[in-house]
Amino acid sequence: MTITITAFERSPDGGKGLARDTRVRWALEEAGLPYDVRLVSFRAMKEPAHLALHPFGQIPTYEEDGLVLFETGAIVFHIATHHGALLPADDHARARAITWLFAALNTVEPPILELVTARIFEGDKPWSKERIPLVEERVRDRLKQLSARLGDADWLDGDFSAGDLMMVSVLLRLRPSGILDEFPVLAAYVARGEARPAYQRAFAAQLAVNAP
Amino acid sequence: MTITITAFERSPDGGKGLARDTRVRWALEEAGLPYDVRLVSFRAMKEPAHLALHPFGQIPTYEEDGLVLFETGAIVFHIATHHGALLPADDHARARAITWLFAALNTVEPPILELVTARIFEGDKPWSKERIPLVEERVRDRLKQLSARLGDADWLDGDFSAGDLMMVSVLLRLRPSGILDEFPVLAAYVARGEARPAYQRAFAAQLAVNAP
Structure with a gap:
């Protein structure tokens, strides 16, 4: 193949x-x-x-x-x-890992994409300076919730899964903004992902x- | 159950x-x-x-x-x-249906969500009138591509699937804006979805x- x-x-x-x-x-x-x-x-x-x-x-x-x-x-x-x-073999654990895969892409990434768009494609617009903080707050709202759920676990649900792979990848897009470092729990989570061979x-x- | x-x-x-x-x-x-x-x-x-x-x-x-x-x-x-x-039973057809499920949520819905945010949560901002047309253009870019791919087919890939269910649902969010009706191929596609019992x-x- x-x-x-x-x-x-x-x-x-x-x-x-x-x-x-x-x-x-x-x-x-x-x-x-x-x-x-x-x-x-x-x-x-x-x-x-x-x-x-x-x-x-x-x-x-x-x-x-x-x-x-x-x-x-x-x-x-x-x-x-x-x-x-x-993906885990157990049916329920598998469904939960898939949930995190979708959550990374449809709940956490959209506000992060909005921030990327605001900075890159609308960075020269007259509203940019006033608007970017609003978009950043939407990102922070999601990160607070994600951080609370992760807590002191290594990964989102048991072992490392496709859900973690995607969540770490999505969060990495935030690094240039400095926002990721405001959430030590998530910064450490991303670092664990990056440390994987x-x-x-x-x-x-x-x-x-x-x-x- | x-x-x-x-x-x-x-x-x-x-x-x-x-x-x-x-x-x-x-x-x-x-x-x-x-x-x-x-x-x-x-x-x-x-x-x-x-x-x-x-x-x-x-x-x-x-x-x-x-x-x-x-x-x-x-x-x-x-x-x-x-x-x-x-979801279709055939392995390849199934993988393609799942692709459309993700595409609906991660490629087509994000600019639509941005438009909803721009109208509802930023509608009173001074930049709203000038910015909304920009966001609408991003939505139209995606719809043009989606419309070209759908062509004269009834559904995105063979029979109606979870991918169509999600794509129709995502496109429905656009109806209040009037943009959906600019794309007759997609408006008819959404109507086929809505007609399902x-x-x-x-x-x-x-x-x-x-x-x-």
């Missing part, structure tokens, strides 16, 4: 590991699966050949024996389901493409 | 079916599963008893024989996995709680 993913030819973050291919690389490394990477330029991402793989013209995509997937959450879930290692291999692999 | 979900005591939308319990009700109706509903006030949602079920203090939650889930995507996925009807039962059930 050959697995091929796509990634940015040049990641906008210059190799900080925040592009979404890092999440897929991490899952593949946790599962111990070798993979090929096809690099795609910004222009090629919007052309028919890539849109046939990814209707929203983004990366990453995932190809395996005639199966084509897009959407990071779905790809990580597919790897976790079909190749073990990232599989994460380190994934990070190194994307850096090899994107190092300045 | 008794299934219990939570919903708003009074939904902020006054019964338009946009609160997220409607998505779960719809999945349960598609699966032919009876369920109980426990209504929760805004105050109770932030209290410890509810936070134990839902760390982010929201609705819906899902309880079934000792299993507690939150996060609409995870609940719909759980219903689809354990009770049939919403299971959706109509779900809609009627939430309306019975929330009718003005």
Whole structure:
């Protein structure tokens, strides 16, 4: 079986590991699966050949024996389901781990994305200075709740799972803002994720493409 | 087996079916599963008893024989996995349906949520009039791509699936803005979803709680 993913030819973050291919690389490394990477330029991402793989013209995509997937959450879930290692065997524990995967993407990431948009795409707008603190407060509201739930546990529900992989990845997007460090429980959680050998291999692999 | 979900005591939308319990009700109706509903006030949602079920203090939650889930995507996925009807049996088709479930929640819904936030929570801000068109353009960018992919198909990938249930639900949030009607392909897609008897039962059930 050959697995091929796509990634940015040049990641906008210059190799900080925040592009979404890092999440897929991490899952593949946790599962111990070798993979090929096809690099795609910004222009090629919007052309028919890539849109046939990814209707929203983004990366990453995932190809395996005639199966084509897009959407990071779905790809990580597919790897976790079909190749073990990232979801518990017990039915209930598995459903809860999947809950955290969705929570990372649909409850925690949206306000973080809003903050990224506010800083990068609206940073030059006249309202930027007054509005960014409002968006930051929405992010903090979520982080307070997440921090309270995590408490002194290592991971969100028992062993490290696909839910943790995604939550750590989502929280990493906050590091440039300094907000993550306001929540020591979450900063330590993210550090535990980054310390995993599989994460380190994934990070190194994307850096090899994107190092300045 | 008794299934219990939570919903708003009074939904902020006054019964338009946009609160997220409607998505779960719809999945349960598609699966032919009876369920109980426990209504929760805004105050109770932030209290410890509810936070134990839902760390982010929201609705819906899902309880079934000792299993507690939150996060609409995870609940719909759980219903689809354990009770049939919403995911194809073929492995590849199933993975693609799950991809659309994630795409609805992590690619299409975030800009729609931003628009809802811009209108409702920032509607009185001095930047509102100038900023809303920018947010609307981000929504339109996604809808153009989604519309191009759907084309003249009835559903996103073969038969109606959990991915369609979620995509239709996400797009419904746009109806008050008028933007959905700019995309006839998507407006017709949403109408097909709404015409399903299971959706109509779900809609009627939430309306019975929330009718003005």
